[in-house]
Amino acid sequence: MPLFLDAEQEMLADTVRPFIAETAPVAHLRALRDADDPAGFSRKVWRAFAGMGFTGVLVDEAHGGLGLGQVEAGIVLEEIGRNLTPSPFLGTAVGAVEALRHADEAMQGSWLPRIVSGEVVAALALDESARHRPERVALKAERHGNGFRLSGAKQFVAFGHEADLLVVSARTSGGAADEDGVTLFALPRTQAGVTVSAERLADVSMAARVELDGVELDGSAVIGEVDGGRAVLNRVLSCVRAGAASELQGVAEGASAMTLDYLKQRKQFGRVIGSYQALQHRAAHLYSELEVARAATLKAQQSLDAGSDTADRDASVAKAMAGMASGLAVREAVQMHGGIGMTDEYDVGFFMKRQRVLAEMFGDTDYHADLLARMEGY
Amino acid sequence: MPLFLDAEQEMLADTVRPFIAETAPVAHLRALRDADDPAGFSRKVWRAFAGMGFTGVLVDEAHGGLGLGQVEAGIVLEEIGRNLTPSPFLGTAVGAVEALRHADEAMQGSWLPRIVSGEVVAALALDESARHRPERVALKAERHGNGFRLSGAKQFVAFGHEADLLVVSARTSGGAADEDGVTLFALPRTQAGVTVSAERLADVSMAARVELDGVELDGSAVIGEVDGGRAVLNRVLSCVRAGAASELQGVAEGASAMTLDYLKQRKQFGRVIGSYQALQHRAAHLYSELEVARAATLKAQQSLDAGSDTADRDASVAKAMAGMASGLAVREAVQMHGGIGMTDEYDVGFFMKRQRVLAEMFGDTDYHADLLARMEGY
């Protein structure tokens, strides 16, 4: 498969780009922020996404979705990133849908159509500390009658306070760091014993702490195999990592585009500042980094769609590279804009904030570089 | 103490600078290289250094030296670096002299005056692997009659094949990684059982592998306390690390000076290349890095001379920072010179080679950053 978008994917991109730019541009984020919106995203925009089929991009056609792949999900995410649209898309349409692929037909039938329709928002509850360490799962799920009783806490659950469905990784046997003994559950947020408290993040989005105090679920809430959830968890993580890389790419491209415009307009010392060679070289270097990140992300998504052996590695590379490239993009954007870039009135600061949140989500560059080293045995 | 050279130190620098530039400039290195000189340095230059008192800079006046400190040794080393003079100065006049300070009067009297006179060259035999890990000492020194029997091997012993005296770290008790149980010995190279084989390094200098096969030494060859050599070893290491940082500073300054000259002369596209802003910013950044490295090195030498608690840390910071700054200096030098900088005919490549050897010697930036982290408990 050639490493560029095929004609149908280009067509999708041509549809998504103007739609999101019109429906939920940066001004939309600013309006939510100024209103101190408690949800941190707009249900109206979410339903509009559903109307376009975006929420079901990865859902198979039998459940009303488009039946497309990670590459196509990445196309949507890139535009979400470029417009800084606050959206539970990554957790719902990529993370939860990918998890539910491994669920039985009953569970799929109960959730997927409602995700497609835009009725349901979902969230991944995987982290148990402020730093992404999904390989350690301590939240306990003990056998209880026909089902399980879950106790413990998760954090950094994006939009968890608004989610109808929480996908939770839990420990059904062994110790926190064990490979085996992990089970994934589909947990309705309104289940008794679930407490969700959300905090605003720097980028206006909301992330929740989820506490489970003896939450009872029956066996039908298990996604995949009891004790055998690690493989599904890893697959879900790789998909959302690649997805986050696409969203970061969009954020970076958005910030870069603003910066290039500014370089071509702003005059200092009688010259357009984009004519200064030092800035030109930095802009060219940044462009190169972004192109590399784009290639790495597309590679990961193609690998995931093809079921390649290197998919997990490619996803880590994509997330790590996107983290570096987009970090450079927003830092250069603020610096090259000078004072105006520091003002709240100007949009560029929002790009820096969103980049930071996404860079952290599902593991930052440091985490993935280390993971890559462990995967490659050094 | 203010962090700049005082009037007497400036006077010393004013003496050292023209002397070394005349006695042993880069052309001297090239001549040794072209002659494939087996020593890798010139005894004649060494005696000239002795004639100026340099070899005794750290030796107390009672033994005929100048009785000065690490700052003054650094002044000499910087000029050695700037001229790429191949010299056993660091191992002899800093490393061995610093070790011998901790020896008894008999040993001092037997070696120090001959170091001052230029008769004796010394070398530090501390490394046992290709990577600097002086904290691990496996070379064995077993009690044997009144003295010891030494067996094992050392490597990366600069000019060890020409040294009259080898300062050797050995294990008299405990395991290779133990803090205690290390003893330093003064070993004449011609002692029975010593085999030295030297290899040419990239920078024309020579480094030896030293094999000890049941070498017998009596108790008078011990420097300091049996089993208590660690503190002396650390002090010696800190001194040679700061010294190597000074030599790196000289290498970097030499390379930068050539580069600045070139930037002001070389024309491309009808302009002197030093007028291009991208190169100006890189040159200014490099200048800043070198100034920081200079401050860090002087700080370390002042700390060592004052016996400050932070001396070991300061020495690691100096070596690590000098490694980074000088690495940047030589890379920028070659790149900014373009094709001509790649030719053997032009001198700039010699700076890159010497930088690489010195950056490795007594621990590179990675090693010292890690050591700093360990010192600071993380």
Next chain:
Amino acid sequence: MADDLEQFRRDTRAWLEANCPPEMREPVRSEKDICWGGRKWTFQSEAQRRWLEIMAERGWTVPDWPREYGGGGLSPAEAKVLRQEMASLGCRKPLESFGISMLGPALLKYGTEEQKQEHLPKIARGEIRWCQGYSEPNAGSDLASLATRAEDKGDHFLVNGQKVWTSYADQADWIFCLVRTDPAAKQGGISFLLFDMETPGVSTKPILLISGNSPFCETFFDDVVVPKDQVLGAVNDGWSVAKYLLGHEREMISGMGGRSLGPSLPELALRRAGRDEHGRLDDPVLRARIALFEVRSHAFAAMSERFLDRLKAGSVHPAQASMMKYLGTELNKDRHELLMAAGGSEALEWDSEASHGGAAARAWLRTKANSIEGGTSEIQLNIVAKRILELPEA
């Protein structure tokens, strides 16, 4: 002489111990603990007022200014001793002030005797708080292109225009301000005016930053009348005054990247990220990046010490202030990037109580301005390239 200095040290220490109120020896915990003085100032405590008064009485708010202008008349060595002893006893600075750190040195150098008599003692006593009017929306790095006009109306100037990035303009009493007095010349048509912020026609509007509230304002001048004796330096020679003053500002800002008091980066990182089973910071790649940063941070601390020592000895190249500003601010930005990485998702919180109102994230964002304000990093590199390395103009 060393003996005299030792005596001075003992006396100073004794005096500080006897006179500095205990509350003024507590660490500074919030903005409010810093005393800026001025007509609008409300002292946080009686101790804060007393500490300012008794220090001002000795001239020790500005220890190295001449006594006749309210200073302490100390030698550089004595002033250093005072700083050291205050630091060692944990005494707070009695007064923070742009009048002291920026305008004062320029007044001492360029002011008429009347101007010095008028302004310096009020600065020293914290009676008048100053702000700075340099940047304009279309004159950022290129200050010389500023457009705020001061028309010569015979006995006064009539000032019209707009400034941005005037820190604390809404709380300041007077402003020192660059204005264009000759529209034909560039740098040669600029003058340095001093005037009261209560003069009719002056208004201010706070600037909200990406990090949240800020001390910065936009400041507007609408037919502001400024008497002619309120020009500092010669008319159309304001550029010299401004450059002199900017040098001082850079020295001040360049201190920021140094190793501040309080917990070090590794300590903070350990608190946030914890240790792994080997006792190392629980993220091997972050640990390595922090270790490499700490090499730079320690080395920069040495550089700062050296710079200040040479500054005092008069042996530093003046453009090294630009280098220090560049290095210090870039380092400070890196430091906060690493702190954010160490903090993980908790450092992203924006207004939770646990995060102290998003302190980590806001501080991180705020550092991004360090390499813009007071001359961008690019400008500093230009200055080093041209003035120290003597590389030619394009």
Next chain:
Amino acid sequence: MADDLEQFRRDTRAWLEANCPPEMREPVRSEKDICWGGRKWTFQSEAQRRWLEIMAERGWTVPDWPREYGGGGLSPAEAKVLRQEMASLGCRKPLESFGISMLGPALLKYGTEEQKQEHLPKIARGEIRWCQGYSEPNAGSDLASLATRAEDKGDHFLVNGQKVWTSYADQADWIFCLVRTDPAAKQGGISFLLFDMETPGVSTKPILLISGNSPFCETFFDDVVVPKDQVLGAVNDGWSVAKYLLGHEREMISGMGGRSLGPSLPELALRRAGRDEHGRLDDPVLRARIALFEVRSHAFAAMSERFLDRLKAGSVHPAQASMMKYLGTELNKDRHELLMAAGGSEALEWDSEASHGGAAARAWLRTKANSIEGGTSEIQLNIVAKRILELPEA
């Protein structure tokens, strides 16, 4: 069509298995294993000769050139299959040649029918080895300022001047060479000449590099007579030919930073530095730097794949070749810096047997030229800034 391609794959594989001599399926171990051809070439083995002959016979030394000029006439898709099958069977390239990688495409685009007939088949069969004469001592990045003159003498040009960095000039048979035919114009006064290195007046001198011996030469022209029909493209339009050709060279060089066959950087680093007690590379900071490098290296491998895929599809911006050259060469330099760090003192040895004659250090030094030859990194960044980002001239 996909079926046809699968059939072609099966046939190709079968033919390669039947015809590629076993020695030519061994990995390339030294310079001598690479066949460059030409009049002066001595085959290392009968197998090397045979492999060249049978591949040339099928036109598979230049699979995508037209059959009439000695090529294989394969479609891009077929040529890719051939490359893949050769790689999968470990077949060596039968012929390495600047004639193939650089001059050929320019001849196909700009050559007269006579020139194509004359030169292309000899290139395809490895009979004539070409070298490149671009750079001069005073025309490095600024190629357009070159000074080697070709005077119009009616029926021929008289060439005088000097070239540098002519790779393998001492072993080449012919040279393609930029010369000045109009001293008054800059870029518009340059022509692209082809001539035999045995022409009287041509001499060469090898250049010793900081890494040791090199293929590079200085090449001198002293009253060299070149017939006028040996101009490629129009007189004074050599710049267009040269630019076209440089694009191809950059694509070739840009491949260098990619993940090559053979041991990866982590594998080599582990061999050199060993593991600590936790099984990790025995240097935590180096390990982190390598891990961060590997992120870039894998990502660049994806970038290379994407670039080539888009190149074949005709959808790549032509100036992306400059980006690839920049990225690939900088990455390769970083790779060797890390390898040197991993190697410690043993990697510093210059001529010992254990170090294979200083292989590590020499390779490291050699990489420093990557970002200079074929257009410096600075030139590539200029090109990206101007042609892709459309930033204005100063």
